[in-house]
Amino acid sequence: MLYNTLLIPSDGTAASEAVIRFICSIQKTILAKVYVVYVVEVPRSLPLNExxxxxxxxxxxxxxxxxxxxxxxxxxxxxxxxxxxxxxDSILSTAENLNCDIIAIAQSNQKLKLFANAALNIYQRAKCSVWLLNVK
Structure with missing residues (x-):
């Protein structure tokens, strides 16, 4: 299978960094465009641009x-x-807007966890493949 575009949501943890390392180590082999995103969850009390x-x-x-x-x-x-x-929701919409083939998400210690346990929901709702990479 050919993968053209990958999305890596990062929360700054060591697990997320390990996923970035892994994808970067294979990027030239799979010849994919790689996006790394950090989602800033803006409190509802503030406008999104603040x-x-x-x-x-x-x-x-x-x-x-x-x-x-x-x-x-x-x-x-x-x-x-x-x-x-x-x-x-922003990860899913970004993946769709970028026409991603894969969302690569870090798991830590076999728990589906990223951004308040959103990984499972992303896995279930994504229109593309989702790699849940366990990092110990």
Missing amino acids: CPPTLLSIAREVLEKAENIALEYQAEIEAQIIYARTAE
């Missing part, structure tokens, strides 16, 4: 780390910050 500076700072740090990992593997990624109310 992200708290601390959340934005965290997002930038996470994506900078992803870009550094890509450099280590001489891989190419596109890193994006997404502002949303809920992470899972």
